Amino acid sequence: MDQNQYLTFQLAGEEYAVGILRVKEIIAYGPLTTVPQAPPALRGVINLRGSVVPVIDLAVKFGLPASPLTNRTCIVILELDLNGEPTVIGIVTDAVDQVIELLDDDILPVPAFGIQARMDFLRGMGKAGAKFVLILEIEKVLTAAVSNNGAASASEPARFVAGANATIAYDEKA
């Protein structure tokens, strides 16, 4: 039952959806700590009851300008399985809408053009009443390669790899 439920939210003028089972909580946007020299899509980190959680701007991941901050901006905290390890991350949303139910029949393939996000980031288009929502394959988005301007590209080695390793190894080759 639960796996047919999705949380819908707005981002860069489009309506997206993510499976409810991955959503841990939704919090108001607050002051972030920026991380110097981090990829542009990484807005910063926040303190979530003692855990340090990275916050990602998907708009930047999609190659769009950074999301503007309004009083409706929220952070959706997700718990994902990235490369076999459970990871908690937050994504910036312009506004959070509601929880809807989509059965397999309601999910249509993504059109060949007209959508800003990359095709492999989307599982499909869900029909919710009269509207369409873009269902995100959130793990794919986060493990995609990131190029220098922050937009996702296929060629460069991926830097966004999940894990909970406490010690940071200093990379001599950097």
Add this chain to the structure above:
Amino acid sequence: MEIDLDKILQTYAAESAEHLSKMEEALVALEADPEDDRLLEAIFRGAHTIKGNSASLGFSKLAGFAHAFEDILQRLRSQAVPVNRSRITLLLRAVDAMRQLVPQAVAGRDELAPGYMALLDELTNGGSTAQGNSTASTPPKNSVNDKTVLRRRDETQAWGEKKGTVRVDTARLDRMLNLAGEIAVAQGRLHQALPPRGISGEEAWEAHEQVERLTLGLQEEIMKLRMLSLGPTFRHYLRTVRDVAQAHGKVARLELEGEEIEVDVSVVEHLKDPLMHMIRNAIDHGIESAAQRQALGKDPCGHLTLKACHEGGNIVIQMIDDGAGLDRGRIIERARRMKILSEPEKLADSELFRLIFEPGFSTAAAVTDLSGRGVGMDVVRRNIEALRGSVAIESQLGLGTTITICLPLTLAIIEGFGVGVGNETYVLPLHAVVECLQMPSDANPHGGQGVIELRGEPLPYVRLRDWFQLPRANPRRENIVVVEVDQSRAGLAVDSLYGARQTVIKPLGKQFESLPGIAGSAILGNGRVALILDVAGLVRAVMRAHRGVLEPSRDLPALVQGFGGPSVTECR
């Protein structure tokens, strides 16, 4: 009434493991001090308890085994037979056996496999003869080797202390409980004193200060929960040294110093392998055979000392042996053959000896089962460096070798020094900070880097605001934090200094691994996240960015020295 059999069995297993560990320690101590009756009593009591518990749980075979053990102890107590090496060895083997038999019985198999039956026979007979025919039924030599010893320890760990758990002193728990209670009371005072009820602002402030003090106290106690004393870990090695020495046909004893030193639980776990390797190496290659030692005028029994102490923000662990020491000539020859360096004889002792840690490096003439392949010391160095520590060797030919490990006191908590840069707060590990000073008023306010004069010497500094590309805030008077990296000093120019406090390190995740200069994160008192800077990494990145290209000839000595990570002289 349902009896929870599982719980009873688990308690029995954990307690038996503890008894067996104590018996093992006492046996090794007894060998060194055969006259000590209290040791005999302790061992007897342990065996007696295990026998009783096993019998009441219906483990008759196990109880029978313990009974045979008890019998020998009885004969020793009544001095019908003397304490000697082979008898101690037999009893130690029996302890090992029981370590296997207890979990086996708990799992439902109270039986004695043929190997154990043979051991039981020995126990029943071997106690009466002076030497015992231990040679006849002694397991072949290579089974009494380090692999067995390692395995035994791992298994007892499984029953004694579950992974991811710690044993806590009840006194500590009581203190925490008291603090929590007092915090509740102080909060009540605050509640009364605040408007609209309370009138006096002073009352409210006092109550608030009390709550603050108590909360800090509670926080400290909780952080200390993670600390374990090194004693239990070190004491395990008392027997290891004895056994490994015996396996190599040598005699050696271990002495311990600094058992009461406390270290974070994660550090303890990571120390076990390196210590094991170091002991093996010391006994295999360092300590000479009893005959050789006697010929040299040394005590035929080799001495190993394991020492621990606090120094600065670190814990220093030393393994000292009075064996043959490192042969400089052999190392030079080996370095030449391995083509590591072109002129190894030019290196000072301290750097030359560091070559021991190179993978594949071994000057051993013969390769024994586990030493001599040049594997062990490489593992030691890698493990220690993974803990942000360093290893160094000192040695004198003919007199012995000392290996010194320097580790940060805890992986989870550091003394942090807060600095403000732009709108952000960063934390520097306090032990990296040498001093702080105000930026001289005549210093160039522009540019990301500069040089100032500090007591007659030039001090290069980098503006963190520029290095981190933070928005340009209005710079009031700046401050410089002087740090030492690779034995040279550098300055970090920041806006404000916030002072030192204990900081809990929070992991950042693999995404942040490739960022030079960031070592982790911490949560500030205002709830915000502050990044912990990897001072050495940061300064090196600045140096490289400045230099552009790596210069091979000048960097080689640094590379050789860099094997051990941060210089050991930092710890002294």
